[in-house]
Amino acid sequence: MTRIIVVASGKGGVGKTTVTVNLADALTDFGRSVVVVDGNITTPNVALHLGIKKTPYTLHDVLDERIPSIRNATYLHRSGIRVVPAGISIYNLGRKIKKNLGRAILDLIGAVDFIIIDSAAGLGREARASMEAANEIIIVTNPELPAVTDALKAVELAKLFNTKPLGVVVNKYSGDNFEMKPANISDFLNTPVLCVVPESKMVKLSISRRNTVVNEFPSSNVTRKFRELAAWMIGEKYEYKGKRSLISRIKSRFGGSKSGPYSR
Numbered sequence: 652m653t654r655i656i657v658v659a660s661g662k663g664g665v666g667k668t669t670v671t672v673n674l675a676d677a678l679t680d681f682g683r684s685v686v687v688v689d690g691n692i693t694t695p696n697v698a699l700h701l702g703i704k705k706t707p708y709t710l711h712d713v714l715d716e717r718i719p720s721i722r723n724a725t726y727l728h729r730s731g732i733r734v735v736p737a738g739i740s741i742y743n744l745g746r747k748i749k750k751n752l753g754r755a756i757l758d759l760i761g762a763v764d765f766i767i768i769d770s771a772a773g774l775g776r777e778a779r780a781s782m783e784a785a786n787e788i789i790i791v792t793n794p795e796l797p798a799v800t801d802a803l804k805a806v807e808l809a810k811l812f813n814t815k816p817l818g819v820v821v822n823k824y825s826g827d828n829f830e831m832k833p834a835n836i837s838d839f840l841n842t843p844v845l846c847v848v849p850e851s852k853m854v855k856l857s858i859s860r861r862n863t864v865v866n867e868f869p870s871s872n873v874t875r876k877f878r879e880l881a882a883w884m885i886g887e888k889y890e891y892k893g894k895r896s897l898i899s900r901i902k903s904r905f906g907g908s909k910s911g912p913y914s915r
């Protein structure tokens with residue numbers, strides 16, 4: 652059965668796209684087939700994070716019924732995840748859409764294990780369309796009150812669409828005294844914290860290399876967090892095996908195998 656998960660937030664810039672692509676990569680490493688759909692229709696950024704450019708077709712072509720299937724707009728990234736980018740042209744802004752997102756992804760249902768939708772920030776039309784198309788929601792927040800307050804609105808909105816809240820990812824956590832603690836965030840949102848991702852320059856470095864952290868820095872703490880989250884989502888056990896040898900790191904950098912989390 653295909654699980655359709657939306658990664659949403661409320662406040663912008665908290666790390667939705669980062670969580671989406673890294674969770675997708677970690678699930679791929681566990682042998683699951685995953686397609687990431689950029690639900691950020693007007694200001695898409697999945698393709699920017701991953702350096703997927705000059706694609707002949709995008710999600711806009713699916714929504715506009717210019718291509719028969721979303722499969723024609725699905726591209727393989729070197730990390731192993733498949734991606735449906737949204738069109739970045741400003742001519743896409745304000746266009747009337749013929750198909751809603753739920754109908755657009757129909758062709759993937761039954762064909763893949765996970766569809767992960769990277770939602771737009773806020774609670775506007777695009778974010779709502781992503782929540783409506785999904786069955787489950789992961790909320791991303793930073794450990795600050797304004798972000799957590801907006802996350803609460805996203806949790807409430809998801810309820811209106813019967814989208815099941817899986818929990819919260821607290822991202823960019825540094826652990827200093829000014830931040831909210833994960834337990835307080837969980838209480839505030841009345842939702843479990845699934846994962847606490849540290850503030851790390853590896854995230855920015857990976858984005859600058861147009862790659863996921865999971866693929867670029869397989870033995871980093873950030874990767875470990877995403878592997879733990881992915882393992883929990885599929886009910887598998889994951890044990891951190893420590894840092895990998897230099898040779899295996901060099902191998903993965905130059906296109907080593909992606910068969911499983913421990914083989915890289």
Ligand SMILES: Nc1ncnc2c1ncn2[C@@H]1O[C@H](COP(=O)(O)OP(=O)(O)OP(=O)(O)O)[C@@H](O)[C@H]1O
Nearest residue numbers: 663664665666667668669772823849850851854855
């Ligand atoms: N754990 C982290 N540590 C350090 N920097 C991070 C972390 N997660 C995300 N960032 C940085 O924060 C910025 C925003 O991240 P991202 O694009 O994933 O957020 P977003 O919620 O998808 O934003 P938007 O609302 O614009 O779609 C990026 O520049 C990224 O490098």
Ligand SMILES: [Mg+2]
Nearest residue numbers: 667668691696
């Ligand atoms: Mg984003």
